[in-house]
Amino acid sequence: MSVEPGEGVVRAIVRCDGTPLPAAWRDLDWAIQPIRSRGAACDLDLHVDGLRQKVTGQLDRRANDLVRIAAYAFGADQLVSRGGKGDPDRQRWRRELALAVPVADPDFWSEDVTTRALVETLGFGTDDIWSFAFAQAGSQEEQLSMDLHADDRQQLAGPDCVALLSGGTDSLCAVVAAVAEQEMKPLLVSHRSAIHLQGPQRRLAEGLADRFAGWSFPEMSFWVHLRNREAPERSRRTRGFLVAALGAAAAGQVGIPIVLLPDNGYVSVNPPVNAQLVGALNSRGTHPAFLRLVNDLLARVFPDGVRVENPLADLTRAEALRGLTAHGCAGLLAETRSCAKSRRPADTPHCGTCSQCVDRRFATVAAGLEDHDSVDRYEVDLFTDTLPPGEAKTFATSYVGFAQRVDVRGPEDLFGDYPQLELCLDPDAPAMATQAERLADLLRRHSAEVLDALGVMVSRHGGVIARRQLRDGCLLQLATGLDLGATDEPDGKESNTVAHLELGSVVELPVPAPHNRPGKNRIERYGRLAYVVFGDEKALVDNTVGLRRLVPLLKWPHQQQDALSLEAGSTPPADSMSGAVTLAQEGLRVTGPGRQGPRVDRRATRDYEARAAELRLQRGELEATGDEVALARIDADMEALTDQILLGKGKGGQGRSWSDEHERARTKITKSLHSCIKGLAKDMPELHAHLSRWVHTGYTCIYDPSPREHWDISL
Amino acid sequence: MGHSELGYMPKSARWRVVMGLLADPSMDAPAVAGATVHAAERRLIALRGDPSITYCFWLLTRLASAARGPEFLDGVRALGVPVTSDDTALSLVARVADTARAELNRYPESGPFGELASLALRRALTETIGTEGRSLFGSSVDDLETAFRRHSSAVQFGELATRFFGDFFARTLRFYVERELQNQVGGGALPTIATAGDFAEALDLHARQSARIVEGFAAAWYSKKGWERQGAIGREDAQGFVAHALTKLRKELLVEALP
Numbered sequence: 007m008s009v010e011p012g013e014g015v016v017r018a019i020v021r022c023d024g025t026p027l028p029a030a031w032r033d034l035d036w037a038i039q040p041i042r043s044r045g046a047a048c049d050l051d052l053h054v055d056g057l058r059q060k061v062t063g064q065l066d067r068r069a070n071d072l073v074r075i076a077a078y079a080f081g082a083d084q085l086v087s088r089g090g091k092g093d094p095d096r097q098r099w100r101r102e103l104a105l106a107v108p109v110a111d112p113d114f115w116s117e118d119v120t121t122r123a124l125v126e127t128l129g130f131g132t133d134d135i136w137s138f139a140f141a142q143a144g145s146q147e148e149q150l151s152m153d154l155h156a157d158d159r160q161q162l163a164g165p166d167c168v169a170l171l172s173g174g175t176d177s178l179c180a181v182v183a184a185v186a187e188q189e190m191k192p193l194l195v196s197h198r199s200a201i202h203l204q205g206p207q208r209r210l211a212e213g214l215a216d217r218f219a220g221w222s223f224p225e226m227s228f229w230v231h232l233r234n235r236e237a238p239e240r241s242r243r244t245r246g247f248l249v250a251a252l253g254a255a256a257a258g259q260v261g262i263p264i265v266l267l268p269d270n271g272y273v274s275v276n277p278p279v280n281a282q283l284v285g286a287l288n289s290r291g292t293h294p295a296f297l298r299l300v301n302d303l304l305a306r307v308f309p310d311g312v313r314v315e316n317p318l319a320d321l322t323r324a325e326a327l328r329g330l331t332a333h334g335c336a337g338l339l340a341e342t343r344s345c346a347k348s349r350r351p352a353d354t355p356h357c358g359t360c361s362q363c364v365d366r367r368f369a370t371v372a373a374g375l376e377d378h379d380s381v382d383r384y385e386v387d388l389f390t391d392t393l394p395p396g397e398a399k400t401f402a403t404s405y406v407g408f409a410q411r412v413d414v415r416g417p418e419d420l421f422g423d424y425p426q427l428e429l430c431l432d433p434d435a436p437a438m439a440t441q442a443e444r445l446a447d448l449l450r451r452h453s454a455e456v457l458d459a460l461g462v463m464v465s466r467h468g469g470v471i472a473r474r475q476l477r478d479g480c481l482l483q484l485a486t487g488l489d490l491g492a493t494d495e496p497d498g499k500e501s502n503t504v505a506h507l508e509l510g511s512v513v514e515l516p517v518p519a520p521h522n523r524p525g526k527n528r529i530e531r532y533g534r535l536a537y538v539v540f541g542d543e544k545a546l547v548d549n550t551v552g553l554r555r556l557v558p559l560l561k562w563p564h565q566q567q568d569a570l571s572l573e574a575g576s577t578p579p580a581d582s583m584s585g586a587v588t589l590a591q592e593g594l595r596v597t598g599p600g601r602q603g604p605r606v607d608r609r610a611t612r613d614y615e616a617r618a619a620e621l622r623l624q625r626g627e628l629e630a631t632g633d634e635v636a637l638a639r640i641d642a643d644m645e646a647l648t649d650q651i652l653l654g655k656g657k658g659g660q661g662r663s664w665s666d667e668h669e670r671a672r673t674k675i676t677k678s679l680h681s682c683i684k685g686l687a688k689d690m691p692e693l694h695a696h697l698s699r700w701v702h703t704g705y706t707c708i709y710d711p712s713p714r715e716h717w718d719i720s721l
Numbered sequence: 722m723g724h725s726e727l728g729y730m731p732k733s734a735r736w737r738v739v740m741g742l743l744a745d746p747s748m749d750a751p752a753v754a755g756a757t758v759h760a761a762e763r764r765l766i767a768l769r770g771d772p773s774i775t776y777c778f779w780l781l782t783r784l785a786s787a788a789r790g791p792e793f794l795d796g797v798r799a800l801g802v803p804v805t806s807d808d809t810a811l812s813l814v815a816r817v818a819d820t821a822r823a824e825l826n827r828y829p830e831s832g833p834f835g836e837l838a839s840l841a842l843r844r845a846l847t848e849t850i851g852t853e854g855r856s857l858f859g860s861s862v863d864d865l866e867t868a869f870r871r872h873s874s875a876v877q878f879g880e881l882a883t884r885f886f887g888d889f890f891a892r893t894l895r896f897y898v899e900r901e902l903q904n905q906v907g908g909g910a911l912p913t914i915a916t917a918g919d920f921a922e923a924l925d926l927h928a929r930q931s932a933r934i935v936e937g938f939a940a941a942w943y944s945k946k947g948w949e950r951q952g953a954i955g956r957e958d959a960q961g962f963v964a965h966a967l968t969k970l971r972k973e974l975l976v977e978a979l980p
Contacts, residue, residue: 015829091728094736094897095764100829135829241726280903281895281921282728284833284840289724346724361725397727400903407903407914418857425818425843433812433819439858442811479907487913530744530908535732537744544745546737 017102020082025106028139050081067110069255076251083244084237102135108143115140127299132243133286165193168257169266173207179326180268186333199231246291258308270323279408322452323369339378358386359398372455392479409456417446528718545689552682559709560717566706569671676703735760746910750923755978769964773835777842779959786952788869810860841889875944882939887932891925935966
């Protein structure tokens with residue numbers, strides 16, 4: 007078996023606004039996707055809110071073309087799926103996309119050197135193979151509704167740079183630094199893909215204008231997004247190119263040479279914190295190599311010179327944030343949004359666990375800016391909440407793990423372990439070793455901030471840790487190992503006692519030790535599956551309804567639970583459990599509360615009656631000894647037994663009849679439990695045999711193992 | 722920016738075994754490696770003819786051959802690497818990597834394995850500089866040439882090939898395993914994040930040690946093909962070796978997982 011050329015690769019031709027396909031493409035057996043930016047069937051919105059709609063004029067032809075190409079690529083990127091996250095080989099991650107695009111200057115764009123620069127830039131940013139066919143645009147394509155005139159620079163009172171304002175912390179920090187430290191006058195340009203981004207971006211601009219009275223912070227917002235159709239692909243690796251193109255087009259139009267595209271140095275490098283993050287699986291929208299490629303292209307499109315720069319390339323996010331404090335702008339931090347999940351509630355705009363939220367949270371702690379970035383605005387408190395399994399846990403732990411590894415490695419070791427860092431270096435620039443050392447230093451400073459922030463949190467939550475009340479599976483615990491096994495005894499041994507109700511007081515009684523097994527019996531959730539350990543056996547099994555119904559039985563062994571409660575998913579209340587344990591330890595069966603009150607089945611009733619007879623005999627013998635304490639204990643037990651026997655009997659001493667509702671629940675629970683137990687036979691024969699023997703089903707169900715078994719369950 | 726596209730392990734029976742082993746208190750690196758190779762078997766077998774891995778290995782062999790020639794830089798330029806006399810070892814490695822990246826762009830079918838092969842190539846180059854006791858940042862092109870000349874003998878080339886395939890397989894294993902490994906942190910086997918890192922390193926080391934299986938064969942192959950082709954080993958030759966080496970290493974990892 008070998009790889010056939012192109013085997014398994016997703017390929018698509020994207021026909022933009024009806025552009026004719028070149029003859030060579032017509033014979034290709036590729037899917038064809040249309041994109042329309044105008045007309046009734048428009049599915050790519052493309053317009054600009056410019057300077058509060060005061061400015062009119064036309065965009066330069068090549069700048070107009072650049073924006074259109076970037077917008078079409080952005081649309082095409084979202085229309086062709088990369089195969090999803092469940093593909094272990096990522097076989098479909100890299101696609102081949104061919105775009106037929108209408109442009110005003112097809113001769114220029116068809117030049118080899120221009121096309122190559124465009125294809126290389128997009129290829130590096132997305133991991134895809136791009137090809138283009140350019141055709142002469144009609145007048146409609148030339149009239150992009152972004153209207154700016156070359157004289158508008160005068161109306162704008164002379165901006166001297168364009169700054170991309172995403173609404174995140176980095177773009178705010180860059181604008182503040184540009185104005186406060188370099189006395190620059192930025193024209194703010196933003197890409198809006200959804201209406202909810204508008205408010206925060208505008209409030210930031212207004213806040214900046216309030217703080218720096220000498221400049222009005224003119225804004226220009228580009229609306230580029232798919233409409234009327236769901237995007238099958240959400241990774242959007244073309245966004246970096248789109249944003250750069252928008253900034254460059256605005257800058258070129260008003261004759262500004264510099265476009266600030268801010269991202270802190272750590273995020274722009276986007277280091278491989280986890281080994282599965284290969285290539286553009288880590289976004290490269292501001293990667294140093296990507297910006298070099300963008301600038302090569304811009305040099306051709308704008309011969310008068312427009313360059314994209316990342317002003318935060320040498321700073322960590324925390325270092326950039328300290329600039330806000332220094333320039334009296336810390337209050338604006340609350341208006342920024344960093345979360346990668348765009349649709350968030352207004353009161354918790356940050357999920358707390360995506361890559362952006364994780365870096366932001368660590369940075370605000372490291373920069374001492376938590377007063378302006380309240381934890382209440384994060385859905386998950388990264389440090390003290392239990393991390394949900396899956397992406398959230400994987401990213402947060404990978405991020406901290408990377409910081410721990412960087413912290414103990416020298417610069418050369420870093421480049422040895424992570425050769426992808428070499429991509430950040432410019433071999434054509436002087437002093438490559440110096441570049442490498444600066445990059446290694448940036449990563450080491452970042453790792454120090456991450457570990458120091460953890461230290462701050464350990465100190466802050468010291469009381470909780472000392473009381474062993476830290477939530478299980480929270481980042482503080484996973485990173486430091488503090489408060490591990492909080493539910494165990496201080497010497498690390500498991501508690502071998504159980505609450506026992508005796509004469510109205512709770513005392514600790516020894517219970518039989520579980521089997522001498524290497525690990526605890528446990529059931530844990532692992533994504534869509536459940537991980538089950540029983541003695542030496544372990545397996546991942548389907549998290550079925552039957553398994554979930556089995557859980558309450560395993561959690562509360564020796565306790566009868568009626569089928570109705572199991573079906574409803576309710577669990578026995580604590581007060582009924584303690585008494586139940588007492589009786590269960592006597593070898594008897596008691597029901598949990600059902601919808602129609604407690605029930606006792608006939609078998610249990612017979613057991614109770616037999617036990618009551620034994621107790622009566624014992625009581626007779628004890629009366630002769632005059633042992634009052636023992637007599638009181640027997641009386642209490644007999645009273646409890648009598649209650650249960652009476653509850654199990656209806657009129658005339660007959661067993662209570664069960665309703666249709668009970669019968670239906672019994673059937674369902676019995677089927678699902680037996681199906682679950684049967685399903686374990688192949689992978690876990692011992693557990694299958696154990697449950698087959700000790701789980702009893704009926705109107706009431708019970709898990710009644712002897713000797714007693716403990717289960718740790720988090721499903 | 723700064724988004725990361727994390728994936729998860731599929732639900733199939735073979736991947737379940739891997740997940741089970743990652744949750745096992747014994748944290749047995751050879752067992753996890755074997756189970757992963759078994760689960761990813763179809764893709765790993767398909768990699769035998771992968772053009773990206775072939776190209777990266779071919780480039781490595783030709784760099785070693787170039788170091789034996791009279792003009793190292795000319796030999797490197799002949800491979801399409803735009804090296805200049807002002808370059809340092811670090812910038813030459815970067816140029817080799819750029820050349821490889823441009824070539825690998827032609828093969829979307831390699832998926833992420835093209836990038837993994839490219840990383841293995843870079844790692845093999847930097848490690849080779851390190852074997853001379855020189856620093857990566859402070860070395861010149863001459864130092865790199867010296868290091869490669871030492872590795873252009875048949876025996877030493879075996880080491881170079883071991884480095885390349887060991888690193889490639891280590892990255893491949895971790896590419897799969899680290900979808901789930903971090904999820905296990907906090908369980909009995911991996912109580913802390915640092916222990917997960919230790920396990921990843923154990924997996925890495927295991928792959929590198931297992932790659933010694935290709936060392937002897939690589940030496941013999943390089944000697945034979947180098948003599949036959951006068952140092953100009955072709956890509957078809959390289960592809961044959963890659964297919965054999967990947968098969969051998971995959972089977973070795975499976976065997977080492979047996980109790």
